[in-house]
Amino acid sequence: MSLHADAVLVLKEYGDQEELRRTYLDHLSAYEDAMWRSCAAGHLTASALVVDPERGRVLLTLHRKLRMWLQMGGHCEPGDRTMAEAALREATEESGIPGLTLLPGGPVRLDRHSTPCAWHLDVQYAAVAPPGAVEAISDESLDLRWFAYDDVAGVADGSVAGLVEQTLARL
Numbered sequence: 001m002s003l004h005a006d007a008v009l010v011l012k013e014y015g016d017q018e019e020l021r022r023t024y025l026d027h028l029s030a031y032e033d034a035m036w037r038s039c040a041a042g043h044l045t046a047s048a049l050v051v052d053p054e055r056g057r058v059l060l061t062l063h064r065k066l067r068m069w070l071q072m073g074g075h076c077e078p079g080d081r082t083m084a085e086a087a088l089r090e091a092t093e094e095s096g097i098p099g100l101t102l103l104p105g106g107p108v109r110l111d112r113h114s115t116p117c118a119w120h121l122d123v124q125y126a127a128v129a130p131p132g133a134v135e136a137i138s139d140e141s142l143d144l145r146w147f148a149y150d151d152v153a154g155v156a157d158g159s160v161a162g163l164v165e166q167t168l169a170r171l
Contacts, residue, residue, distance in 0.1 A: 047073020
């Protein structure tokens with residue numbers, strides 16, 4: 001199965017945010033290259049909020065280009081077979097934490113936002129950090145920092161705060 005086909009399947013099974021979910025599916029239907037940054041009309045991206053439930057915190061990255069505190073994530077790559085795999089790869093690369101595991105149940109949330117390269121139709125997951133996880137800053141980040149759940153709304157935008165809220169509902 002192609003990544004495009006997996007995205008369609010994931011979104012057909014996603015049971016929330018009906019209008020936005022339909023927008024994603026319509027985009028996938030209209031653009032064969034909807035998974036890739038080459039799609040100037042916008043493209044699907046994959047991200048994951050890294051959580052440490054034992055300590056009640058999340059790991060955010062100060063994004064190098066956007067200069068905002070965000071969850072880990074980014075563009076899909078040709079080697080990605082599934083949206084979940086893309087989200088886990090991005091979270092692992094950007095956090096430097098091996099052994100992350102995605103929360104079961106598929107995506108936590110969808111978020112469509114404009115970026116300098118195009119519209120991103122982000123499929124957002126949550127990844128649990130293993131006990132004793134130690135983060136390492138990648139070249140895509142200016143900083144990495146753990147934030148208590150309640151502190152996220154004070155440092156990040158509403159999209160990230162919403163992702164934290166939806167993730168906590170699944171823990």
